Amino acid sequence: xxxxxxxxxxxxxxxxxxxxxxxxxxxxxxxxxxxxxxxxxxxxxxxxxxxxxxxxxxxxxxxxxxxxxxxxxxxxxxxxxxxxxxxxxxxxxxxxxxxxxxxxxxxxxxxxxxxxxxxxxxxxxxxxxxxxxxxxxxxxxxxxxxxxxxxxxxxxxxxxxxxxxxxxxxxxxxxxxxxxxxxxxxxxxxxxxxxxxxxxxxxxxxxxxxxxxxxxxxxxxxxxxxxxxxxxxxxxxxxxxxxxxxxxxxxxxxxxxxxxxxxxxxxxxxxxxxxxxxxxxxxxxxxxxxxxxxxxxxxxxxxxxxxxxx
Amino acid sequence: xxxxxxxxxxxxxxxxxxxxxxxxxxxxxxxxxxxxxxxxxxxxxxxxxxxxxxxxxxxxxxxxxxxxxxxxxxxxxxxxxxxxxxxxxxxxxxxxxxxxxxxxxxxxxxxxxxxxxxxxxxxxxxxxxxxxxxxxxxxxxxxxxxxxxxxxxxxxxxxxxxxxxxxxxxxxxxxxxxxxxxxxxxxxxxxxxxxxxxxxxxxxxxxxxxxxxxxxxxxxxxxxxxxxxxxxxxxxxxxxxxxxxxxxxxxxxxxxxxxxxxxxxxxxxxxxxxxxxxxxxxxxxxxxxxxxxxxxxxxxxxxxxxxxxx
Numbered sequence: 346x347x348x349x350x351x352x353x354x355x356x357x358x359x360x361x362x363x364x365x366x367x368x369x370x371x372x373x374x375x376x377x378x379x380x381x382x383x384x385x386x387x388x389x390x391x392x393x394x395x396x397x398x399x400x401x402x403x404x405x406x407x408x409x410x411x412x413x414x415x416x417x418x419x420x421x422x423x424x425x426x427x428x429x430x431x432x433x434x435x436x437x438x439x440x441x442x443x444x445x446x447x448x449x450x451x452x453x454x455x456x457x458x459x460x461x462x463x464x465x466x467x468x469x470x471x472x473x474x475x476x477x478x479x480x481x482x483x484x485x486x487x488x489x490x491x492x493x494x495x496x497x498x499x500x501x502x503x504x505x506x507x508x509x510x511x512x513x514x515x516x517x518x519x520x521x522x523x524x525x526x527x528x529x530x531x532x533x534x535x536x537x538x539x540x541x542x543x544x545x546x547x548x549x550x551x552x553x554x555x556x557x558x559x560x561x562x563x564x565x566x567x568x569x570x571x572x573x574x575x576x577x578x579x580x581x582x583x584x585x586x587x588x589x590x591x592x593x594x595x596x597x598x599x600x601x602x603x604x605x606x607x608x609x610x611x612x613x614x615x616x617x618x619x620x621x622x623x624x625x626x627x628x629x630x631x632x633x634x635x636x637x638x639x640x641x642x643x644x645x646x647x648x649x650x651x652x653x654x655x
Numbered sequence: 656x657x658x659x660x661x662x663x664x665x666x667x668x669x670x671x672x673x674x675x676x677x678x679x680x681x682x683x684x685x686x687x688x689x690x691x692x693x694x695x696x697x698x699x700x701x702x703x704x705x706x707x708x709x710x711x712x713x714x715x716x717x718x719x720x721x722x723x724x725x726x727x728x729x730x731x732x733x734x735x736x737x738x739x740x741x742x743x744x745x746x747x748x749x750x751x752x753x754x755x756x757x758x759x760x761x762x763x764x765x766x767x768x769x770x771x772x773x774x775x776x777x778x779x780x781x782x783x784x785x786x787x788x789x790x791x792x793x794x795x796x797x798x799x800x801x802x803x804x805x806x807x808x809x810x811x812x813x814x815x816x817x818x819x820x821x822x823x824x825x826x827x828x829x830x831x832x833x834x835x836x837x838x839x840x841x842x843x844x845x846x847x848x849x850x851x852x853x854x855x856x857x858x859x860x861x862x863x864x865x866x867x868x869x870x871x872x873x874x875x876x877x878x879x880x881x882x883x884x885x886x887x888x889x890x891x892x893x894x895x896x897x898x899x900x901x902x903x904x905x906x907x908x909x910x911x912x913x914x915x916x917x918x919x920x921x922x923x924x925x926x927x928x929x930x931x932x933x934x935x936x937x938x939x940x941x942x943x944x945x946x947x948x949x950x951x952x953x954x955x956x957x958x959x960x961x962x963x964x965x
Contacts, residue, residue: 389923609925613700651965655960
């Protein structure tokens, strides 16, 4: 299946009544700092506090009734888990979420809140995948992958579609890249009309290395505060990103925390570190963004306020 | 001069082009928790990050050219200072701000950012007032009082006026009360159409004691995390509050921090402790607010993110 803008348009129709059209915010202070016009798409104000609500609803509602009847499962460090739990609840089917033991307490609480069952495992990708495989074999349920899935990709892309429609004459877009669901979806959504950049922590630079070498990195040892971006770039995601992304921009941990502080103190928005990599990338690359109208996606706002990096 | 709704309407005309019409936010989780419909007026997204932008612009632009020519001065622990500095800059006149030495660094930085001169003093009301008196005698400038002033009161009231227009069938309104500018202004704005409650830290309960005894408390020793509410209720403010407020509701420090955490994690909004007393009061008094459509004013978002209470 070759993915295109049409998949994103189909996704929007499917999920429209279950998600928010999130607002776009601006700050004259941040514009001055970046010497550009920045438009922040507030997906931290989305249902479950993250853009992941989009892909999960799209994937769960794309199942036929037979497939859906046995329920759904996934593995997730947090936001995708809550999103699948919520989507299952909306559809009235059971959900099981495999969660690494080091996941944030706030994210585990959100999953439980939506009535899903949590299965804890070690924090490696291998442990997550094997726990999920055991679960699926036991329950005979459907897997909703966190990012490496056409319906998930198309669903996340609806955030980019909205942003493109909400801001007149946008010059480019920047999204964080972890597994690559959002970046790939946004690339489909803009359909070549404007360039889309990925922003990634240098401590989890698999997408950068995959993109620059043309060969997908299959595993890595991420070391970043941006807990939503520790996953490895997906196969389907990489195909789309390799073909269409303008560039992948790396940022340091210090740059992430600085950008996060700016978003908290200037925009007054509570966002998680993963949301700050885009602003960090824009501030780091003035030669790319100066004078342009830049769309940035604030991906999520689920933080443990008792454990902040500043 | 007897103050009325007309003063607030006049203020709106005067300040309209210099301030934001701030949005109103809702959270289904917070509605469930309160068993009421809560409408949060986002004055932390106002210019200078606080409703104080309103009163300051109204007072500074109400001066005639002769009065304005020598500049303006005030004393403030922060938001009003930044607001006066900004209003003076907009009008193109100098400003001097007396700031207690224990004021937050972020608030002092904001004042300097708008080009005003900061004069530091001890943190007592007496020290602030005597520093300001010296300054005025030296510079022959106009004082813009932080709250005990008809133009300031009318300006702050425009926040309540907007909220009343933005939310259909609002049943009541809750504002924090410190010096009483916002509460008094909102009482004028609603003009008896709905009840307005003040919410106050128990550790700075001068408005509560003044309201319940009918005699204004003239000084106190506040002990509260809500740094914006440590001031003593003003004379003009008290007259309006005594005549029109429905009640003053007290909350503890623990209740303030809990409500602040809810606003940060559910609404995803960065607000200062003073902003959280209203939600704390609503959660504490279900017999008053259950089932009602309640407007709450989030008054400001200027916090030192490196020094948070959780």
